[in-house]
Amino acid sequence: GGACPTPKSTSAYTGNYTTNADASAYGAGLRVAEVAHLKVDDIDSTRMLIRVEQGKGRKDRNAMLSPQLLNLLRQWWREGKRRGVMLPHGWLFPGRNCTDPISARQLHRAVHEAAEFAGIRKRVSPHTLRHSFATHLLEQDVDIRVIQVLLGHTNIDTTAIYAKVSIRTMQAVASPLDRIIAVMEGQSPPG
Template identity: 80%
Template sequence: MCGTSGTLLPSSGVGPATINSTVSALRFLFTVTLNRRDLSRTLVNTRNPRKLPDVLSVEEAARLLEAAPGIKYKAALGVAYGAGLRFSKVAHLKIDDIDSTRMLIRVEQGKGRKDRNAMLSPQLLELLRLWWREGKRRGVMLPHGWLFPWRSRTDPISSRQLHRAVQEAAEVAGIHKRVSPHTLRHSFDTHLLEDGTDIRVIQVLLGHSKLETTALYAKVSTRTIHAVAGPLDRLMALTEGKSPDP
């Protein structure tokens, strides 16, 4: 696993996370336990390659929501897509987090342990009201309780249950892309960007602390890519004496 220089070989077949964990353990051993800092100088972390997220088209997102197994899951997945929330945050929303007066969703203790507000569109509010009325009819909506309760009513639905629901919906909708718990959030970001929303506004809506994290979605936005005139187009336009299309 280790080469002659003391570095971990990538040919060992283990992933970057395992390699970096081992490097940290060895660094602690050499620097703290053995007090031999010289032995840790060649230990370096391996970069974890960042993959582009899978994104649904608007039409696929609509099919996915329609195929959700019931109104509760349709509303929950609607929050994930319509507000760009992670499944863990969707699962722990309470009824009082929905502010229909200010048209906001309160997200407590988001990433970085910061409270923030997410957007609440009129269509999403109507979808949540449909679920609220159905939940009241079923007797599962407690005053000031969970927006998406589990069978006990006192416990929220779990992220795992939402994950199963979105995968089931994707299968029913005939979507063959790899749909993960983050797919709807990624699609929310990308579709906003494609509709011309300023990337800094999207950064705030997502709760990202760094703009470069949000900028990742520019790499998967088809409209952003198609809006760029390639160098060959410009070259051909110059030779033909006309301006390239934007």
Template identity: 75%
Template sequence: MIVHPSPPASSALRQRMIEDMTVRGFTAKTQHDYIRYVKTFAAFLGRSPDRATAEHLRRFQVHQTQTGLQPPGINSAVAALRFFFTVTLDRPDLARRLALVRQPRKLPLVLSLEEVTRLLEAAPGSKYKAALGTAYGAGLRVSEIVSLKVTDIDSTRMLIRIEQGKGREDRHAMLSPHLLELLRAWWREGHRQGLMLPQGWLFPGRNPVTPLSTRQMNRAVHAAAQAAGIQKRVTPHTLRHSFATHLLEQDIDIRVIQVLLGHAKLDTTALYARVATSTIRTVMSPLDRIWLGPQDEARPDG
């Protein structure tokens, strides 16, 4: 049977959904992803998604599982469809039929202080040394780093302004003296190369009017890890993980770390307690408070 999908792309339904998302301040990427997931559901259904039933939703999720779609993909589709049925169609009864899949939480990969030192020293040039130093020294996401402007660096208050970070919220990140030195070294070099425009990007791309891309950042950190002889699978986010874990090992309050990372929930930050090995090593086991005395291998009556 030939399936002719009727997604909201060709109807007022799609426009209504876009308007609903726009009113709620969804980013362009989120809107694109939500529309794509609803189109996928419509293609599976073979008809307009506003004609779906609870059984259709159940069969769609079974189909996703059988085709090997991983939990993150399934849950993203659930978020999109829940919005579509709850907001756009005003059918929360159908939205409740969609089941989220529990995702196993993996421990984040963390570098040692020595490995971070080697990685930064192996960075390909002063721009990438400063950019990777920002990931580790301030704990920023790669998307936040490439979006920085020169004017976001406040050397008087020793703060970095993050505009519209994750969750579309502004916040301040810490600016350490050593990171400021790296940034100034890059600014001098970038200014000499004619890359630093007034009010421009802190880390411009090949064309100074456009920022460095996240892909370029990823390639740079992979090259630095290889040059430094680090066998771990390192990404820019690994430096953010390392920032949080090393602060926790310095006994910095976890709520302070939560603010620095821009986490909405403390549970997200608490994950780093599971990889803060020096913190784990300093905890005294209750067994160590018990003196059992030397054990005589001989039997008492032997």
């Protein structure tokens, strides 16, 4: 394979690379290994789901695919295809070689660089984004059992670690990414 986009690539594509990997961790609550091993075919825009194969505990599951995340990933895919680095059924976030996925180390570095760029002094990791996804859903009063499923937790006690606010059942779940982008665009947030 040829050269693939990495966090050290050209600045415009690097920004997208970091943004899209980070948005996947935050917008869908994915673990770092789950983001790294996403394939183009795992994005199901018809059902608005992300297929997570062999997640933690070697279990397959579905994660939510928000409209804003789908839009970001579509732009990412089109740009990768235009540059000739996105293989048709390949990795959504290719590593240095297009036939390999991005490494967890590259993802950690991308998150650190994004945090540094944003002026965040606190230590941030891809797991911080997953934790923020859960915390922000709890703050929106999404039922903890819904969050448990979205995070792929077998035991609700694992999900309860994130619970610091009162919890009620909600009928519709909006990704926190959609809320942030809506506010940034001057629209009222969904959900």
